Amino acid sequence: MKRIAVLTSGGDSPGMNPAIRSITRTGLHKGLEIIGIRNGYQGLLDNEFITLDTHLVSGRIRDAGTFLQTSRCPDFVKEEGVRRALDILADHRIDGLVVIGGDGSLRGARDLHRCGLPVIGLPGTIDNDIYGTDMGIGVDTALNTIIDLVDMIRATAASHRRCFVVEVMGRGSGYLALMTTISTGSQVAVIPEFRMNMESIVRVLGHRFSAHYNNSVIIVAEGVCQGAEFMERLIATSKVKQEVRLTVLGHIQRGGTPTHYDRLLASRMGEMAVLALISGESGSMVSTINGKTQLCDFNDILERRKALPSDAIRLARNIGIEIGDVVES
Numbered sequence: 001m002k003r004i005a006v007l008t009s010g011g012d013s014p015g016m017n018p019a020i021r022s023i024t025r026t027g028l029h030k031g032l033e034i035i036g037i038r039n040g041y042q043g044l045l046d047n048e049f050i051t052l053d054t055h056l057v058s059g060r061i062r063d064a065g066t067f068l069q070t071s072r073c074p075d076f077v078k079e080e081g082v083r084r085a086l087d088i089l090a091d092h093r094i095d096g097l098v099v100i101g102g103d104g105s106l107r108g109a110r111d112l113h114r115c116g117l118p119v120i121g122l123p124g125t126i127d128n129d130i131y132g133t134d135m136g137i138g139v140d141t142a143l144n145t146i147i148d149l150v151d152m153i154r155a156t157a158a159s160h161r162r163c164f165v166v167e168v169m170g171r172g173s174g175y176l177a178l179m180t181t182i183s184t185g186s187q188v189a190v191i192p193e194f195r196m197n198m199e200s201i202v203r204v205l206g207h208r209f210s211a212h213y214n215n216s217v218i219i220v221a222e223g224v225c226q227g228a229e230f231m232e233r234l235i236a237t238s239k240v241k242q243e244v245r246l247t248v249l250g251h252i253q254r255g256g257t258p259t260h261y262d263r264l265l266a267s268r269m270g271e272m273a274v275l276a277l278i279s280g281e282s283g284s285m286v287s288t289i290n291g292k293t294q295l296c297d298f299n300d301i302l303e304r305r306k307a308l309p310s311d312a313i314r315l316a317r318n319i320g321i322e323i324g325d326v327v328e329s
């Protein structure tokens with residue numbers, strides 16, 4: 001193992017930069033050459049390779065996003081794309097690759113591994129929807145960004161006796177919505193894992209309004225529906241006695257300065273990825289389970305759906321948050 005490449009793929013997440021920095025610094029410390037591939041799998045197919053050094057990663061531990069840039073690349077999903085990528089990597093004499101991204105990106109990483117290239121993945125996604133790791137890189141920062149914003153919304157909601165609907169990210173997972181409903185003291189989480197119960201939601205709002213807690217916040221995961229659609233349905237019940245307003249947090253959720261947790265997680269995972277490649281590992285994702293950084297086989301995680309933590313569901317119910325009804329499977 002002499003030359004290792006790294007790329008970021010899919011949606012950016014705060015912590016990707018600290019991960020690239022850690023990979024670069026660890027690799028150089030171990031006497032390797034480290035190559036950055038710009039713009040994800042698209043940049044790989046477009047031959048966008050740069051040599052990384054300590055100067056290029058200097059200061060990156062503080063920056064959200066990914067300075068290597070990222071993309072979604074439909075061409076790479078095709079067999080021909082993977083074959084072309086392998087040829088290009090061979091041309092650049094790449095002995096091993098680290099892919100930082102969400103589950104789609106890790107599927108791409110597994111394709112390259114199956115063709116014989118040593119590949120290690122890092123879970124870089126704010127959704128926290130990757131099975132096999134307690135946390136993804138960027139999740140903690142996104143949670144902290146959301147709670148800062150919802151705290152601000154709460155101030156205006158309280159001043160005007162309003163109910164705010166806040167749409168947060170999470171296409172297939174209600175993790176961000178559930179956790180921030182708990183940590184902001186909000187009243188309702190609308191999440192894909194449970195069936196929303198509009199009657200119960202209206203009851204919660206009505207009870208609060210008549211008990212003079214005259215403001216409420218409902219957090220809606222984008223994977224259920226758009227916040228605007230939810231608000232329309234809520235108002236259509238004609239049972240809400242207060243003004244309802246909508247805030248869509250959008251891409252701001254990705255842009256927070258990486259928290260201590262994410263900087264450390266990304267640094268640890270980046271280090272382990274390089275050490276794993278050096279020791280001949282391939283086809284695994286670096287994960288964190290109960291605070292321990294470890295490797296798990298792509299095949300054990302990529303076909304499985306990550307469940308919400310059961311203790312968080314219990315906590316939400318026990319402190320009176322409306323999260324909907326269990327969906328029969």
Ligand code: ATP
Pocket residue numbers: 009010011012041071072073074075076077101102103104105106107108109111124125126127
């Ligand atoms: P996020 O969590 O932000 O959505 P992601 O990595 O899941 O991140 P995707 O858009 O699903 O984002 O995937 C990123 C890229 O990974 C795709 O554009 C494609 O190039 C590659 N990819 C996705 N799915 C596959 C697959 N099944 N096989 C091979 N490559 C894939």
